Amino acid sequence: MAFELNCPVPLRHETIQMAHGGGGRMMRDLLEAVMLPAFRNDTLESRHDSALLPDPGSRLAFTTDTYVVRPRFFPGGDIGELAVYGTVNDLAMAGATPRFLSVGMILEEGYPIEELRRVVASMRRAADRCGVAIVTGDTKVVDKGKGDGIYINTAGIGSVPGDLVVGPGQVRPGDAVILSGDVGRHGVAVMSVREGIAFQTPVESDCAPLHGLVRGLLDGGVTPHCLRDATRGGLAAVLNEIATDGKVGVEVVEAAVPVVPGVEGACEMLGLDPLYVACEGCLVAFVAGPDADRAVILLRAREGGEGAVRIGTVVEDGRGTVILRTRLGTRRILDLLSGEQLPRIC
Amino acid sequence: MCLGIPGKVVDVEEGPLRVGRVAFGDVVKEVSLVFVPDAAPGDFVVVHAGTGIEVIDEAKALRVFETLRLMEEP
Amino acid sequence: MRFLDEYRDPVAAGKWVAAIRALVTRPWNIMEVCGGQTHSIVRFGIDELLPPSIRLIHGPGCPVCVTPVELIDKAVAIAARPEVIFCSFGDMLRVPGSASDLFRVKSLGGDVRIVYSPLDAVKVAEENPGRKVVFFAVGFETTAPANALAVAEAHRRGLGNFSVLVSHVLVPPALEAVLSAPGRIVDGLLAAGHVCAVMGTEEYPPIALRHRVPIVVTAFEPLDLLEGIHMVVKQLEEGRHEVENQYHRLVRAGGNRPAQDLVKEVFRVKDRAWRGIGTIPMSGLGLREDYAAFDAEGIFEVEGVGGPESPDCRSGLVLQGLLKPTECPAFGTTCTPDNPLGATMVSNEGACAAYYRYRRHSQEPAHGV
Numbered sequence: 001m002a003f004e005l006n007c008p009v010p011l012r013h014e015t016i017q018m019a020h021g022g023g024g025r026m027m028r029d030l031l032e033a034v035m036l037p038a039f040r041n042d043t044l045e046s047r048h049d050s051a052l053l054p055d056p057g058s059r060l061a062f063t064t065d066t067y068v069v070r071p072r073f074f075p076g077g078d079i080g081e082l083a084v085y086g087t088v089n090d091l092a093m094a095g096a097t098p099r100f101l102s103v104g105m106i107l108e109e110g111y112p113i114e115e116l117r118r119v120v121a122s123m124r125r126a127a128d129r130c131g132v133a134i135v136t137g138d139t140k141v142v143d144k145g146k147g148d149g150i151y152i153n154t155a156g157i158g159s160v161p162g163d164l165v166v167g168p169g170q171v172r173p174g175d176a177v178i179l180s181g182d183v184g185r186h187g188v189a190v191m192s193v194r195e196g197i198a199f200q201t202p203v204e205s206d207c208a209p210l211h212g213l214v215r216g217l218l219d220g221g222v223t224p225h226c227l228r229d230a231t232r233g234g235l236a237a238v239l240n241e242i243a244t245d246g247k248v249g250v251e252v253v254e255a256a257v258p259v260v261p262g263v264e265g266a267c268e269m270l271g272l273d274p275l276y277v278a279c280e281g282c283l284v285a286f287v288a289g290p291d292a293d294r295a296v297i298l299l300r301a302r303e304g305g306e307g308a309v310r311i312g313t314v315v316e317d318g319r320g321t322v323i324l325r326t327r328l329g330t331r332r333i334l335d336l337l338s339g340e341q342l343p344r345i346c
Numbered sequence: 347m348c349l350g351i352p353g354k355v356v357d358v359e360e361g362p363l364r365v366g367r368v369a370f371g372d373v374v375k376e377v378s379l380v381f382v383p384d385a386a387p388g389d390f391v392v393v394h395a396g397t398g399i400e401v402i403d404e405a406k407a408l409r410v411f412e413t414l415r416l417m418e419e420p
Numbered sequence: 421m422r423f424l425d426e427y428r429d430p431v432a433a434g435k436w437v438a439a440i441r442a443l444v445t446r447p448w449n450i451m452e453v454c455g456g457q458t459h460s461i462v463r464f465g466i467d468e469l470l471p472p473s474i475r476l477i478h479g480p481g482c483p484v485c486v487t488p489v490e491l492i493d494k495a496v497a498i499a500a501r502p503e504v505i506f507c508s509f510g511d512m513l514r515v516p517g518s519a520s521d522l523f524r525v526k527s528l529g530g531d532v533r534i535v536y537s538p539l540d541a542v543k544v545a546e547e548n549p550g551r552k553v554v555f556f557a558v559g560f561e562t563t564a565p566a567n568a569l570a571v572a573e574a575h576r577r578g579l580g581n582f583s584v585l586v587s588h589v590l591v592p593p594a595l596e597a598v599l600s601a602p603g604r605i606v607d608g609l610l611a612a613g614h615v616c617a618v619m620g621t622e623e624y625p626p627i628a629l630r631h632r633v634p635i636v637v638t639a640f641e642p643l644d645l646l647e648g649i650h651m652v653v654k655q656l657e658e659g660r661h662e663v664e665n666q667y668h669r670l671v672r673a674g675g676n677r678p679a680q681d682l683v684k685e686v687f688r689v690k691d692r693a694w695r696g697i698g699t700i701p702m703s704g705l706g707l708r709e710d711y712a713a714f715d716a717e718g719i720f721e722v723e724g725v726g727g728p729e730s731p732d733c734r735s736g737l738v739l740q741g742l743l744k745p746t747e748c749p750a751f752g753t754t755c756t757p758d759n760p761l762g763a764t765m766v767s768n769e770g771a772c773a774a775y776y777r778y779r780r781h782s783q784e785p786a787h788g789v
Contacts, residue, residue, distance in 0.1 A: 192373075196507070196535040196544070200367075200374040265371030265421060269393075270536065271349045273463075328430050328642055330465025335777045338757040339523075342510025343536055345349050345395045345563060346455055346482055348456050348481075348562035348614040350640075352423035362576060363539070363569075371421045378539060381565055381679040390423060392617065392670055395509070395559075395566040396537020399679065400617040400670050402423060407669035410427070410647055414435055 016111040021141030034113065035137060038120035039103070039127075043135040051135035053100055056159040061096035063087060064155035072119070072149055075189045076204025080119035082280060083152040084126035085209045086231070092211035093227040093283065095166040095218065096158030098130055103137040103154055108147035119150060130209045132156070161218070168245035170225035175314040176292030177250060178285040180213055180299050181206070181307035182258035183235045184277035188266045197270070197343055203262035208281030213305045217285065220298035226286040230279040233336070237276070238284050239312075239322045240336045249317025252334065253325045256311045270343035275324075275334065277341065286314060350392040352402055353377075355385050368393055423669075427641030428464070436646035437469045440653055447473040448656050449605050450649060451598070451741055453591065454612035455482030455770070456640050462774045464642045474653065477605070477741035478771035480594050480697070481612050483558040483587070484511045485739060485763040485770050488693040490726030491587045492517035498554050498585060498720045499525045499532050505548060507541035508556040510534045514766045518727025538570035538584075545574065545582035554716045557584040562614040564588055564705060565679035568686035571707070571714050583716040586706055589692055591615050592623045593703035597694075598740050599631040606741055608652035610638040610645070613667040618683075620675025624663045632661045639667040686711055695729070695763055696736030733762035738771050745775040752776060 011033050019026040036044065043051045067083040084101065091098040103123065107116070127134055185206040192201045210229055217224055226246065230238045235257065243250045259267075259274045267274045281304060287295045292310050299308035324334040353368035353375070364380040368391060375393075379385050382398040391398035452458055458478045461467055467476050480486055496517050499506035506522070513522045513532065526532040531551075535541050538555055545553035557567040567584065574582040591612060598606065611624060616637045628635045634655035638648030648666040655662060665671055683705070692704025707715045717723070732750045737743035745751050745764070755761040757773050764770035 196533055196540050202372055260372075261421075262372035265369075265373035268351050268421060268424065269353075269370045269373060269375060326463070326465045327428055328433050328464050328466070328469065330468040332462065332465050333777065338514070342513060342534060344511045345509045345559065346484055346511050348454060348560060348612060350456075350562065350614040350617070352421070354422070363573065375536075377537070378566075378569060380569065381676055381682070383678060392614065394562050394614060396539055397566040397569060399562060399565065399614060400672070400676055403669050407423060409668065410643055410666075411432070413647070414432055417439055418435065 011113060014113055016107045016109055016113060016116070016141055018109050018141050018143070020107065021139060027139070030139065034117055034120060035139070038124045039134040039137070041133045041135065043133060051100070053135065053157070056099065059160040061091050061094040061158040061160050062155070063090040064153065065090060066151065066153040068148060068151050069190065070148060071190070071193050074193055074205055077207040077280070078119060078122050079150060079152060080122035081126045082207055083154045084123050084130065085207055085280065087154040087156040088130045088132060089210045089229045091156050091158035092214045093166070093229055094158070094160060095164045095214065095227070096160045098132045098156055098158045098211055100157045101127065101132050101134045101154050103134050103152065105137070105139045106147055106151040107139060107141050108149050109141055109144040111149050116150065130211060164223065166224055166227055168226050168242050171242060171246035171248050171286045171314055172225065173248060173314050173316045174289045175225055175286045176289050176295070176310050177252065177312040177314065178287060178292065178295050178299065179235070179257065179309055179311045180210070180283045180285070180305045181281070182260050182263070183230065183279050183282060184259060184263040184267065184274040186280040187234065187277035188263045191266065191270070199266065199269070201262045201266060203260065203266070206279055206281035208304050210281065210283050210304065213283060213299055213302050216298045216302040216305065217295060220294065222287055222291045222295045222298060224285045224287050224295070227283055229283045232278050234274070234276040234278055235284065236322070236334050237336060239334065240320070242286065243322050244320035247318050247320055249315040249320065250312055250322045251315055251325065252312035252322065255327050256309055258307050258309060271345070272341050272343065276337055348394060350394040350399060352390050352392050355379070355387050355389045355391060357387055358385070368398070424641060427643040429643065433469070433642050433646055436643060436650055440474070440646065440650050441471050443650065443653050443657055444471055444473055445657060447475070448607045448653060449475050449477055449741070450608045450610065450652050451477040451479045451606045452610040453479040453481045453595065454615065455485070456614070457610060457612070457638065457645060458771065458774060460640050460642065460645060466642055466645055470649070474649065478774065479741070480598065480694070480739040481560065481591065482770060483560060483563070483589065484515055484766060485735065486589055486694045486697070487512070487515065487558055487587045487763065488695045489518050489729045490693065491585070492521070493519070493726040494717065494722040495522060495556055495585055496520045496525055497722050497725050498716055499530045500528070501720070503552050505531045505533060505544055505551050505553045506556070507533050507535045507544055507553060509558065512556055512558060515763050516760055516766065518729070538566050539573060542570050542574050542577070542579065542582060545579045546577065549581060551581060553582050555584045558587045560589055560591055560612070560615050561619045562617070564683045564687065565618060568682045571686050571711055572682060574714060575711065583714045583719050584707070585716040588687065588705035589694065590689070590703050590705070592627060593700050594694065595627055597697060597700050599627070599633060601740050601742065603742060606633065608634045608656055609636070610648045610652065611635050613637055613639040613671060616667065616671045616675065618676050618679050620673050621663055621665060621671065622673060628661050628663050634661045635663045637663070637665045637667050637671050639670070696733065696739055730761040735762035735764040735772070738764055745772040748772070
């Protein structure tokens with residue numbers, strides 16, 4: 001019987017079975033019907049246990065992250081997009097040009113294959129948008145009740161130009177703190193569809209790739225001292241991480257941090273502080289003071305950076321304290337939270 | 347204690363719970379307006395734990411600014 | 421947002437601060453009763469704007485902080501049962517009981533869910549007829565109507581699988597306790613605006629009179645708090661002790677009658693233990709006989725559950741304004757937000773957590789960082 005590799009094979013099952021991870025024919029069927037058609041590229045087509053990659057002739061950046069999100073589809077995005085952009089953004093924050101991704105999936109028995117198709121299609125679109133190829137992967141299936149539908153791990157490789165060094169160790173007192181856009185949209189979008197909290201809002205997740213913004217800075221001649229994308233824990237977590245690791249203080253002006261009305265309304269209603277709400281398409285750049293204005297202009301010229309603003313300044317402080325100047329002009333510590341911010345009544 | 351946020355009543359469905367949609371800026375949430383039986387679309391209510399607890403008196407709301415202005419006058 | 425933004429205007433705030441400075445001639449200790457007020461004060465740094473002679477004391481108005489260990493232990497015991505879906509406001513999940521907290525119960529497989537409204541828990545009960553849904557009904561007078569509504573609604577819908585674990589407390593008896601405490605340092609009170617929106621202001625004149633303290637019903641935004649402080653200071657400087665209402669845009673003298681009526685229909689006043697303070701007579705609410713079928717304590721037979729509070733925790737003194745959080749030996753050492761000994765270190769509004777998060781370098785000059 002003729003067997004056409006490029007043609008998506010119809011699957012006998014509508015949901016994931018344990019055998020889809022069992023190494024036999026059903027697993028091969030799943031890969032050929034769902035994964036390979038979605039991610040198709042020459043490297044993947046070679047079907048080795050390992051992907052063979054060309055030598056980029058530069059230093060490599062290598063990172064990994066795992067994505068668990070509930071709900072899996074939320075306003076403005078889904079777990080597949082998040083899994084691509086998140087890892088691409090981690091590469092970009094090292095100043096790297098993202099090149100290759102691996103994808104590891106843990107599927108729960110009973111997970112609808114139709115949804116899996118949507119997730120992998122979304123990953124492919126996201127990868128194309130970032131100019132990265134998904135070159136290797138793995139799929140495992142766990143018993144019903146032992147997973148949350150789908151978990152995705154992606155690892156990424158990027159190339160780092162020249163002798164570029166971007167990291168907390170480069171941050172110096174006098175540096176300007178630049179934020180690429182408004183905060184808190186991802187967290188609010190996800191909360192808006194959670195059981196028990198749900199509300200209507202025009203807010204969509206900001207999930208987006210950030211490597212274009214970094215490229216914009218570098219091409220425009222601004223070498224950032226440090227870059228970090230704000231994710232879990234929001235802007236406050238990022239500022240605290242950099243301040244602690246860089247052994248500097250950071251002073252931030254609360255009124256300068258952009259928050260869209262939908263995020264503000266949700267935060268007021270639930271008793272949350274937007275500075276701690278998750279983002280997925282927002283970066284903080286620490287640049288030398290004299291570069292601040294140019295950095296803002298360069299970011300604003302790029303898609304996703306239109307709302308870039310300077311929000312603060314790095315100061316001497318070996319303890320790594322982040323100080324917030326409030327709307328009333330007073331100062332307080334902007335600390336890390338013990339855990340996730342929870343909706344409160346009190 | 348007692349986070350209460352002012353929102354604008356969008357609509358009300360009469361019934362045992364008097365559920366209404368209330369807008370907090372761009373965010374709309376269904377809450378019970380059973381304790382504010384006179385609250386109508388356009389009114390601002392303070393909402394706590396999913397229930398409206400009282401209607402804001404808009405005329406009185408301006409008084410804090412009036413008091414300030416009077417204090418400044420010699 | 422309307423009715424929020426305009427009350428956060430820095431220029432107007434500066435004018436109130438100047439007015440307070442012009443008024444004050446000697447030191448005064450003012451207690452803001454409500455944790456929501458504490459939250460605003462800390463978030464906006466309002467205490468820093470005040471002249472040094474005015475000291476704000478964070479009061480007991482935070483249900484997270486005053487819910488007794490015994491109730492948390494009961495919540496933990498009920499939430500751990502496999503047939504139970506335990507619903508709670510987000511506030512209560514981190515509060516330490518004697519041995520565990522609700523987050524730990526969840527990590528061990530307990531079905532613990534956060535809801536925004538007590539009615540959401542009723543919905544969960546309707547959608548899960550095979551499970552027992554318990555709502556942790558905590559709060560002060562502001563939350564009592566919403567909790568009463570959930571019970572009444574479950575009753576109306578005939579839901580046999582819904583119950584509430586009640587830990588309701590009342591403000592006036594707590595104020596009596598604070599103001600009667602030996603060594604009291606509180607000169608004036610900012611009363612809790614939303615509690616008064618529900619209950620009105622009529623309970624307060626006898627308290628003001630008996631203890632000779634000015635009481636100003638105050639809202640939660642910076643301009644409200646500054647105006648409330650201004651009103652208290654004015655009374656103190658003039659030797660008056662009356663009840664005044666700063667939050668007149670919301671609070672009516674008689675309060676919200678429909679809300680009060682439903683609370684009276686579902687709950688009755690009873691003695692309540694307060695964490696760190698002890699039992700205060702007639703200071704809380706429990707379900708009436710007619711609604712006993714919704715009482716989780718009865719359904720799950722948790723009588724006798726509950727261990728002792730940490731002996732190192734002095735939150736009771738903190739709640740009464742007799743000790744500053746930073747004066748507690750455990751503060752920041754054995755007691756931190758990651759590993760709290762008492763509830764005041766947990767809650768967003770807890771005085772200890774507020775100090776830890778925002779003021780741990782407060783020994784340094786506040787303006788000279």
